[in-house]
Amino acid sequence: MVLKNGTYKIVTFGCQMNLADSGVLAAILNAHGYRAVETEQDAEVIILNTCSVRQKAEDRVFGRLGELLAIKRRNGVKIAVVGCMAQRMGDEILERAPYVDFVLGTDRLYELPGYLANGEPIPSIHTDFGYEHIDGIVPERDSPYSAFVTISRGCDNFCTYCIVPYVRGRERSYPVDRIVGQVRDFVADGVLEVTLLGQNVNSYRDGDSDFADLLKAVASQTDIRRIRFMTSHPKDLSDKLIEVLATEPKMMTHFHLPLQSGSDRILQKMGRGYTFAHYHDRVRTLREVVPDISITTDLIVGFPSETEEEFRMTLDAVREIRYDSSFMFRYSVREGTAAARLIDDVPEPEKIRRLTELITLQKTVSYEKNQEEVGLVREVLVDGVSRRDPSVVKGKTEGNKTLLFKAGPEYIGTIQKVNVITADSWTLHGEPVK
Numbered sequence: 001m002v003l004k005n006g007t008y009k010i011v012t013f014g015c016q017m018n019l020a021d022s023g024v025l026a027a028i029l030n031a032h033g034y035r036a037v038e039t040e041q042d043a044e045v046i047i048l049n050t051c052s053v054r055q056k057a058e059d060r061v062f063g064r065l066g067e068l069l070a071i072k073r074r075n076g077v078k079i080a081v082v083g084c085m086a087q088r089m090g091d092e093i094l095e096r097a098p099y100v101d102f103v104l105g106t107d108r109l110y111e112l113p114g115y116l117a118n119g120e121p122i123p124s125i126h127t128d129f130g131y132e133h134i135d136g137i138v139p140e141r142d143s144p145y146s147a148f149v150t151i152s153r154g155c156d157n158f159c160t161y162c163i164v165p166y167v168r169g170r171e172r173s174y175p176v177d178r179i180v181g182q183v184r185d186f187v188a189d190g191v192l193e194v195t196l197l198g199q200n201v202n203s204y205r206d207g208d209s210d211f212a213d214l215l216k217a218v219a220s221q222t223d224i225r226r227i228r229f230m231t232s233h234p235k236d237l238s239d240k241l242i243e244v245l246a247t248e249p250k251m252m253t254h255f256h257l258p259l260q261s262g263s264d265r266i267l268q269k270m271g272r273g274y275t276f277a278h279y280h281d282r283v284r285t286l287r288e289v290v291p292d293i294s295i296t297t298d299l300i301v302g303f304p305s306e307t308e309e310e311f312r313m314t315l316d317a318v319r320e321i322r323y324d325s326s327f328m329f330r331y332s333v334r335e336g337t338a339a340a341r342l343i344d345d346v347p348e349p350e351k352i353r354r355l356t357e358l359i360t361l362q363k364t365v366s367y368e369k370n371q372e373e374v375g376l377v378r379e380v381l382v383d384g385v386s387r388r389d390p391s392v393v394k395g396k397t398e399g400n401k402t403l404l405f406k407a408g409p410e411y412i413g414t415i416q417k418v419n420v421i422t423a424d425s426w427t428l429h430g431e432p433v434k
């Protein structure tokens, strides 16, 4: 089977890292003469870039694979399952969906054009680590104005609940020069804002350069207008990094700092390497040095043996820190992780109850935090028209909040000062400053 210059559709599940990888894969496919199409029906190759972080993420992919069978029967489309699930459970994917043609792990997905063109025996599985080679292309992206730049891959933290170190392998950083070059290429292609990505950006290292040095290099050696990053691990958050946020005007004032739990006993069982007091102290310093910073987090409820009282500590943490917003999850057992050896003893209905209570609290806190924005002037990178109202444009503030305001499409692709007039839990609404 040889397929060249065909059409393709990539469906991405999971985190920004996967979105970034999909962008690289799309650029590589385009360079090989392939062409992206909108729908799976029109594609000759369908690529699912998958996530293993929770059971629900994996169920969703198997659900989608089930739907693809009908298309496969009708037109013989080639199906590739790539990324984190491919890495973790390649054989099981082929057992449950034998019509899948290619299974390519997190470091092998970029080789897809070669496998498509070579007449590779089908199905084929490739999941060795360490085969990424992606220099010399400008990745595709959803927005013309903002882009993800991967600065490191893998993770060495082995938080006890987490599959990422297993599916992404050992942590390795890309050289500063390469990242600066990538940002320059993006700028030349119209990008105004980059988000630097790593599982733990604070452990970035290239020779003598740490993450704070990398930020300074990107800010001073490129014409990028705005810089964001994620994710920071609280145990490694340095004063030097906080200083860069305070002194470098291109740095956006948003910090995503996953807490996971407000209980020290649970944090210890999660292998997070900090106490709530240490975390709180880091937040205090952040807010002292960068008063305007918006802080967001990740939280897990129902970790093995979490008591009601310990769950209440997570609620208290949300009240004390007053997060601008949070990603909140029910604990999900991941086979092969250290926590999978513990008994998953918080019953599912109880996890759901805790999650619901947490979400309700965060919604109130988000509402209050957003009210504090009313009356302020924010700068928005306008990246599109509101889906609900074509006379309204939308974009992100410095603090990564969605701001909507009435204006024509000529504002798209500009950075605009906007008066914040009203706010709800999820969005701000404003008027452009005259």
Ligand code: SAH
Pocket (backbone or CB within 6 Å): 053, 054, 161, 162, 163, 164, 198, 199, 200, 231, 232, 233, 258, 260, 298, 299, 300, 329, 330, 331, 332, 333, 334
């Ligand atoms: N490297 C990042 C993101 C990791 S995955 C970090 O360390 O913050 C994103 C989030 O998914 C995690 O922060 C955690 O809150 C959640 N998560 C990871 N594994 C999980 C599991 N087994 N069950 C429930 N949530 C999980």
Ligand code: SF4
Pocket (backbone or CB within 6 Å): 155, 156, 157, 158, 159, 162, 163, 164, 165, 199, 200, 233
């Ligand atoms: Fe997972 Fe922890 Fe690594 Fe984040 S830091 S990817 S939660 S192991």
Ligand code: F3S
Pocket (backbone or CB within 6 Å): 013, 014, 015, 016, 017, 018, 050, 051, 052, 053, 084, 163, 164, 167, 168
């Ligand atoms: Fe991201 Fe999911 Fe993989 S969160 S790193 S796509 S397991």
